[in-house]
Each structure stands twice: as structure tokens, then as C-alpha cells.
Amino acid sequence: MTAKVLDGASVGKAIREEVAIEVGETTKRGLRPGLAAVLVGSDPASHLYVSGKVRTCAELGLYSEKIELPETTTTSDLLRLVAELNSRDEIDGILIQLPLPKHVDTSLVLNSVDPAKDVDGFHPVNVGRLTINEPGLRPCTPSGIIELLVRNNIKIEGSRAIVIGRSRIVGLPVALMLLHKNATVTIAHSRTEDLPAVAREADILIAAIGKTAVVGGNFIKPGAAVVDVGTNRVTNREDLVRFYGDDPKRHAAFEKNGYTSIGDVNPREVREVAGYLTPVPGGVGPLTIAMLMKNTLTAMKMRRA
Numbered sequence: 614m615t616a617k618v619l620d621g622a623s624v625g626k627a628i629r630e631e632v633a634i635e636v637g638e639t640t641k642r643g644l645r646p647g648l649a650a651v652l653v654g655s656d657p658a659s660h661l662y663v664s665g666k667v668r669t670c671a672e673l674g675l676y677s678e679k680i681e682l683p684e685t686t687t688t689s690d691l692l693r694l695v696a697e698l699n700s701r702d703e704i705d706g707i708l709i710q711l712p713l714p715k716h717v718d719t720s721l722v723l724n725s726v727d728p729a730k731d732v733d734g735f736h737p738v739n740v741g742r743l744t745i746n747e748p749g750l751r752p753c754t755p756s757g758i759i760e761l762l763v764r765n766n767i768k769i770e771g772s773r774a775i776v777i778g779r780s781r782i783v784g785l786p787v788a789l790m791l792l793h794k795n796a797t798v799t800i801a802h803s804r805t806e807d808l809p810a811v812a813r814e815a816d817i818l819i820a821a822i823g824k825t826a827v828v829g830g831n832f833i834k835p836g837a838a839v840v841d842v843g844t845n846r847v848t849n850r851e852d853l854v855r856f857y858g859d860d861p862k863r864h865a866a867f868e869k870n871g872y873t874s875i876g877d878v879n880p881r882e883v884r885e886v887a888g889y890l891t892p893v894p895g896g897v898g899p900l901t902i903a904m905l906m907k908n909t910l911t912a913m914k915m916r917r918a
């Protein structure tokens with residue numbers, strides 16, 4: 614068996630196209646969704662992520678503002694900025710790019726965002742709405758995972774779903790979303806006894822534990838759908854061969870960059886057992902930005918339409 618590819622790039626493209634069509638329609642009525650992205654400091658990865666989000670807004674017709682602040686920005690400075698953005702009617706979504714500098718109280722800043730503009734779905738009000746399955750803004754990556762499964766006709770209702778990882782960004786919310794779609798859900802983690810045996814119960818396995826290629830073939834029920842949320846790097850040749858064999862694309866990337874991307878799943882082992890598997894990159898990543906755009910449109914409709 615060789616796993617079918619769960620192509621997040623194509624699903625993300627479809628979602629973006631749907632958003633662009635609807636944004637075009639609302640813009641004709643004088644309503645254009647607006648996103649403010651707040652970036653503190655000079656972290657190269659954060660700048661790259663925010664630039665990508667702003668670029669996608671432009672491509673889909675959303676209004677966006679990128680607010681860049683120095684590393685010395687304080688918690689009070691950010692609270693004042695968020696209060697201003699909360700008050701601006703044309704701003705429907707507020708994105709605080711993480712991580713913030715260590716001297717900033719991240720929880721206080723995130724919790725100061727108006728829940729109606731919390732397009733990351735991190736605010737306690739939106740977490741509570743998700744928990745009891747009331748309408749609200751959902752976290753982008755978990756929402757994208759559900760879209761990926763649904764649009765690939767992966768059966769969720771009645772299925773056994775195992776989520777490895779319990780973060781508030783991915784693990785906990787995706788477990789709740791699967792539960793609300795009538796899956797039988799277990800949350801596993803690094804301290805779960807006999808983790809491979811627990812994982813092998815899964816019809817749907819979500820790997821979001823943050824450890825390079827920790828999920829091997831012995832974790833997988835034959836035919837299972839496996840979603841790899843990890844974002845890690847292979848930086849030595851021994852691991853390159855161990856995880857990717859003689860894959861020419863991976864070797865070319867390694868030679869060019871000094872590394873190649875990998876998730877929490879050992880792709881060489883898992884693809885021989887699973888029925889479906891997301892690639893890294895090209896799996897969950899494109900869905901996250903697509904769902905951010907969709908959340909901004911949703912926020913506008915909930916607030917202003």
C-alpha cells in the first residue's frame with residue numbers, strides 16, 4: 614500500500630478562490646473585509662509569514678494593514694494599539710503574529726483582542742464557543758484540517774480519531790472539532806503509555822506533537838488517514854536518507870538550502886501503511902492561510918453584513 618496524498622495546497626487554493634468570489638460580491642455592496650497584522654521585532658520567519666498573509670489578502674481582494682513595531686515595544690504599547698484596532702470598524706480581523714518578545718505579556722495582549730475580531734480563534738470567548746459548539750471564530754489550522762478531511766471525503770462521523778498533541782493552537786481545538794463532527798476522539802501526548810498502540814486505533818490520526826518524524830509505521834492502522842501538522846527540518850545526510858531515501862526533490866532541496874522540511878511523521882515508513890497522508894510542505898500549511906482569509910470574511914459578515 615502507498616498512501617494517497619492529502620493535498621493541502623489544492624484544497625487551500627479552492628478555499629481561497631471561494632473567498633475571492635465572495636469578497637468580490639461584498640465589495641460591490643460596499644463591504645470589504647479588513648485584516649490588521651501586528652508584527653513585533655525582526656524575526657525573519659515572522660516577517661516572512663506576515664508578508665505572505667498580507668500578499669494573500671491583496672490577491673483575494675481583502676484590505677490589509679501590516680503594522681511593524683520594534684523589539685522594544687511594551688505590553689502597554691500593544692494594548693493601546695489593540696484597543697485602537699478594536700475600535701476601527703473597517704478592521705474585521707486582528708492578527709498578532711507570534712512569538713512576541715519575552716518581555717511582553719502574550720496572554721494579556723491576545724485576550725485584549727475583541728473576540729469578534731479574533732481571527733486566530735485564541736480568545737477565551739471563542740475557545741468557549743468552540744467547546745460548546747456555538748458559532749464563532751475557530752483556529753485556522755484545525756479548521757483547515759477539517760476542511761481537508763471533508764473535501765477528500767474522509768469519513769469523520771463514527772470514526773476513531775486520535776490526536777497526538779494537546780496544544781491550544783492545534784491539538785485541543787482539532788479534537789473538539791472532530792468530536793463535534795461525531796468522531797470518537799482520544800487526545801494522546803508525550804506521556805501517553807504505549808503511544809504507538811494507542812495511535813494504531815485511529816482511523817484518523819492527527820500528528821501535532823512537535824517532534825521530528827516521531828510517528829513511525831508502527832503507529833499506523835492500515836488504511837488510516839494521517840494528517841501531519843509538524844514543521845521541522847532535516848539537517849544531516851543520515852536522516853535525509855533515513856526519512857526520504859533517494860528522493861531527488863528532497864536531495865536537491867537539501868543541497869540548495871542545507872536542510873529539507875519534515876513533519877512529525879516519518880514519511881518513508883508511514884506512506885507504506887496509511888491510506889492517506891499529508892505532505893510536508895504542501896499539507897496543512899497552505900490551509901492555515903486560506904482559513905485566515907475565510908475567518909476575516911466571516912468576521913466581517915458577523916459584524917457588519
